[in-house]
Amino acid sequence: DAGVIQSPRHEVTEMGxxxxxxxxxxxGHNSLFWYRQTMMRGLELLIYFNNNVPIDDSGMxxxxxxxxxxxASFSTLKIQxxxxxxxxxxxxxxxxxxxxxQYFGPGTRLTVT
Amino acid sequence: xxxxxxxxxxxxxxGAIVQINCTYQTSGFNGLFWYQQHAxxxxxxxxxxxxxxxxxxxxxxxFLSRSKGYSYxxxxxxQMKDSxxxxxxxxxxxxxxxxxxxxxxxxxxx
Numbered sequence: 577d578a579g580v581i582q583s584p585r586h587e588v589t590e591m592g593x594x595x596x597x598x599x600x601x602x603x604g605h606n607s608l609f610w611y612r613q614t615m616m617r618g619l620e621l622l623i624y625f626n627n628n629v630p631i632d633d634s635g636m637x638x639x640x641x642x643x644x645x646x647x648a649s650f651s652t653l654k655i656q657x658x659x660x661x662x663x664x665x666x667x668x669x670x671x672x673x674x675x676x677x678q679y680f681g682p683g684t685r686l687t688v689t
Numbered sequence: 690x691x692x693x694x695x696x697x698x699x700x701x702x703x704g705a706i707v708q709i710n711c712t713y714q715t716s717g718f719n720g721l722f723w724y725q726q727h728a729x730x731x732x733x734x735x736x737x738x739x740x741x742x743x744x745x746x747x748x749x750x751x752f753l754s755r756s757k758g759y760s761y762x763x764x765x766x767x768q769m770k771d772s773x774x775x776x777x778x779x780x781x782x783x784x785x786x787x788x789x790x791x792x793x794x795x796x797x798x799x
Binding site: 681 | 720722730731734737785787789792
């Protein structure tokens with residue numbers, strides 16, 4: 577099993593640009609999670625999907641952030657327009673409804689200048 | 690919502706034992722998780738407790754007291770590779786979201 581796959585691994589962009597982060601969950605997993613990690617705030621849940629449906633997006637910071645899951649094997653997190661304070665590591669994780677643990681992808685390190 | 694508190698950093702010697710504490714407040718507890726995160730890497734699952742008591746997994750053990758809102762992770766026979774951040778996370782009943790603490794940085798020295 578390839579595990580959770582995220583791309584890109586690193587992204588450097590200028591303020592105001594659109595950023596799209598991509599995630600492929602582990603095959604057969606029903607739930608997908610987007611997290612953001614910073615030194616100040618730690619690991620925060622942004623949104624999670626179950627069976628491709630957004631269940632809880634209360635962690636999405638503002639309207640500049642949006643997430644989609646068009647099918648069971650792909651999700652995107654988009655920031656438009658990006659701002660320097662969005663600089664963080666963004667993790668995607670997936671889990672099976674039958675198991676407890678979440679499996680994390682390697683993360684995307686985003687730097688907005 | 691949840692409120693999760695973890696101390697920030699500790700240093701220990703190779704071969705020693707360390708205990709990492711986590712206290713939490715939540716309205717509908719449905720499980721506590723411990724994750725290990727090495728610098729620059731993703732968190733990896735270590736343990737899960739939903740009932741009171743001790744769960745042992747090799748050199749790592751995790752304890753839970755639901756009445757006290759308290760858990761600890763015990764790392765025995767410390768190795769250099771155990772230098773990492775240890776995160777506790779709480780899940781509420783009725784949903785699948787995890788609320789993570791800030792993590793406790795463990796530094797293992799020779």
